[in-house]
Amino acid sequence: MRNPQSIRGPVIPSRGPLRPLGMDEVRITGGFWAIRQQVNGEATLGHALDWMDRLGWTGNFTAAANGVESRERKGREFADSEVYKIVEAMSWEQGRFPSDELNARIETVTGTFTAAQDDDGYLNTAFGRHWQRPRYDDLAWGHELYCAGHLLQAAVARTRTAGDGPLLEVARRAADHICEVFGESGQGICGHPEIETALVEFARLAGEQRYLDQAALFVERRGYRSLPAHEFGWSYFNDDVPVRKATVFRGHAVRALYLACGAVDVAVETGDDDLLEAVAAQFDRTWARRTHLTGGMGSRHQDEAFGDDFVLPADRAYAETCAGVATVMLAQRLLLATGDSRYAGVVDRVLHNVIATAIGDDGRSFFYANTLHQRTTTRANGDSERLDVGGGPRAPWFEVSCCLPNLARLLASLSSYLVTADDTGLRVHQYADCDVETHLADGRPVGLRVRTSYPEGGEVAVRVTRSGGEPWSISLRVPGWATGAVLTVDDERRPVAPGEAVLTREWAVGQEIRLELPTQPRFIWPDPRIDAVRGCVAVERGPLVLCAESLGENDLDALRVWTGQDPEQTGDGAVVRARFEAPLDSSWPYGDPSGRPGTPVAVHLTPYHRWARRGPSTMRVWLPTT
């Protein structure tokens, strides 16, 4: 068994085929993700904490500690969780790039948690005081266990990056309290899963079976309609079918994905292969039938939910940013639990097409939902909080601002998603400029330096920086789209198929492996059961989904792409042949399909993650064909 406390990462299973590397073992040094990590550390963390201070969400803890009855508690019922999440993000950032100032900020905020905690370990600023609603009075909507889960995750991050401290103590008392109230003899589940995965990670950190048992109880208790009936149905809460009996994710996407993370964690720690297989099958079916091309999940605005199979509208794609974060969390867990590199492919797609899309260049603007089709231009609302969640441009804050700290914690801890160790060597799952220094299971020190033009280009160079002596293997993932990839080592070129290219030998320092992934743009057709994009085509290039964007008067809705000729590469985008075919206006839009003959045009497509960065625009990922 590994020691999950010694590894600086968010998910450290005590068993499984792959050992994740910590952020001290993998450092992102440049390129696409380095700039995003830097902006996250320099802008997003402060931006989010400033907003939470201004809105009084951090102040809720001080008010609770001081018993300020007169002060209205600020924010929605889950506001505490945002503060915890930003503490988690700051803790990972502190692990990645230590700073006294950041450390002091963390200590200030977490100090208020200690002060606000009740004697029996309960900690929530919205419930339980005599002028508030009673504790656990509204499990469906109160989010108390959800908030507690984020507290535990913050404590995991803080402890793994800064060692034991007061936050660990707060979390331990909170976890003990939950075990007492909701243990074997208790009942109840939270409307919003999160506590499950948090308890398992906390059990890994603390080495306490009790927390794992509690997580397993919460997972097994769900699915029996114990939460109250609601317009959105029990599926909204994933309380319609027991976890091991479900066949697909449904209901509120973030809830479903967080729950699945917890179920995988429980399965891994308890050696419950049935449970693991059940969740993996649910994920696979969801990926095959309920996922947007970008890897985004969630088709419905109304209940932030999955639709039925193949209900994947481009224009009302919800593809919530938090669902993207949760998909990365889940896919990484499945990768670690199964060793199946398909799940690394999932992480790749979601990172480059949901996560990268959701953040503005300034690190201070965000998408809550990630539409695949913007029909009309909308303006920024400056520095104001945004009340709705749809369409461009990115907003500095939302009434429900879960996406900001969720992105921040993922980005700060991103290096631990790139490379894993196994019994025989290292596996590189995600391509980014990074330096790897670690040791194999037998203790031999090994090191790699990865340099790449990914995701815009397909060149990957992996140089050995610590040899490790005896033969060991380096495995490079070849993405599913990369047919025709070529691997070069010791001047020997050979084609490699999608999957994994494994090289086992005695490595010398300075020895280099080169992987060339083909990144010419390609047309992608949808399954004909996806009604919403019938008759359309998309274009991808490498891991990037491309889109057509218009800042001007071009009518993207009249665009008709000709697919007789492959898209051409240009810059980091593509050019396709098309016509603009504006239909004739009539008083009733059904009957005669005639349109004006269109003029041939060349349409430039750019990476989807770049859209809505240059001003109000319209955008399409799916392009109607001629």
Next chain:
Amino acid sequence: MRNPQSIRGPVIPSRGPLRPLGMDEVRITGGFWAIRQQVNGEATLGHALDWMDRLGWTGNFTAAANGVESRERKGREFADSEVYKIVEAMSWEQGRFPSDELNARIETVTGTFTAAQDDDGYLNTAFGRHWQRPRYDDLAWGHELYCAGHLLQAAVARTRTAGDGPLLEVARRAADHICEVFGESGQGICGHPEIETALVEFARLAGEQRYLDQAALFVERRGYRSLPAHEFGWSYFNDDVPVRKATVFRGHAVRALYLACGAVDVAVETGDDDLLEAVAAQFDRTWARRTHLTGGMGSRHQDEAFGDDFVLPADRAYAETCAGVATVMLAQRLLLATGDSRYAGVVDRVLHNVIATAIGDDGRSFFYANTLHQRTTTRANGDSERLDVGGGPRAPWFEVSCCLPNLARLLASLSSYLVTADDTGLRVHQYADCDVETHLADGRPVGLRVRTSYPEGGEVAVRVTRSGGEPWSISLRVPGWATGAVLTVDDERRPVAPGEAVLTREWAVGQEIRLELPTQPRFIWPDPRIDAVRGCVAVERGPLVLCAESLGENDLDALRVWTGQDPEQTGDGAVVRARFEAPLDSSWPYGDPSGRPGTPVAVHLTPYHRWARRGPSTMRVWLPTT
């Protein structure tokens, strides 16, 4: 000027090119709508009132009258309006088919209104008592003026069918109170329009300029963002743009349509042609760009709202039943105000494809939303209230049950939508078996007997039953789809084009006009800007939209229709040639569009309004083509 009090109908403008006939002048005697009127009178009215009694919505008035502080007020904030609407429906029914029992029920219920009304005329069971929220504290969501509007409409129906009585007095006092609070020197509008159209009709009934002025004030005050900001935007309330400046309907569909009804009413009564033209243009653009094939309006579940232009998803079509009722109300007002028979075509489409769809055969089950595509079968939930609004089967009640009394009042008063009088004669707008006995403007008695196979067939026979002496004109509407229609009178057959066929002559009793409307089924293609149904075709037959429905294992999603041959007529449906092409399953639904070669099949289509009547089923209006 006409006397709007003497005509037994819901909309009696004091001017305009067409005079509506009352329910005593037009009686539906058989056929498609007669059976629905009968079921409405025999089942729906009692069903709705029983539910409202059981849920305590009627009891709210008694409790309010008795000052029962302890009793929790039942239902949502707009529950009073449902009671008013069912009184309106019962009043029209009483006018159509008088019964002592029904009359007694009306008197019992309306007696509680009198008792509950405050001394100053204010009447609402949810606000204003010292244990409730203050009056007009929450104009955006409180629905107080909305409820008052339905009270006025109930009083109009009762007075026009039973003469002056206590309900008229209650309504007059409520209207006076509103004029005092919200008059020239006041401010404020209701979040849900309704009071505007109600005040105008009440002004017509009462002959009071004051009520008309108040309606005009409410119409003109809207559009300046005086209601509070909300996630759904000001457009939700139609408070984003002044009525005369808007170019299209947007936001919450029922709100938009009710407001438009009020604006047309104000425009007609004040001779404000600019306002009338503005609303007509908004309607026309909405009809051309934001209306489902069925005539249903509303594309979004989340905010029950119109989408952007051409955003008309079949599967998430909201097409709320109440929006259908409101479209009929508005189109009839535009017909009366302009004389343009296109608006009668709108009424025709909505009646046969939204209204007829929304009601179960038993008159005790209903659709709230009217989807155009049901992917998965769902079960009935028996006699329970339904919490969600989507999909089949029809439900006996909803938490928000506005659709039931709204359908009931429309059906009970339906005969007044069929025929109008103008300076030169009669115009038949809607085809149903009916007897017409009225008089022309100069007082000459005229009569018609209409017999028809409409909507299943296209034969219409109009027999003169009172001659009227001097020449006068009979005008028959030829629907837009009816190319190739033939008119026969005095053994003379002649083709007539869509629009109106007008015959002016000295008529003899017994003389007959025969209109043959072609009802062979026809393919309908969508405007290519409607992304949601690209690559699909629909089939219509006469005024009826058809659909494919499957009760069994047939996979409608794999259906591919061949449009090389016209659909064939069969029974009251059609048969089209198709293949079932199930795509191959893969782990990711984007990339390779290959499918299994399909077997040719003949697919039977039936009227859309008939779907979900035989058990759990899947359904498609829009059929993908080969």
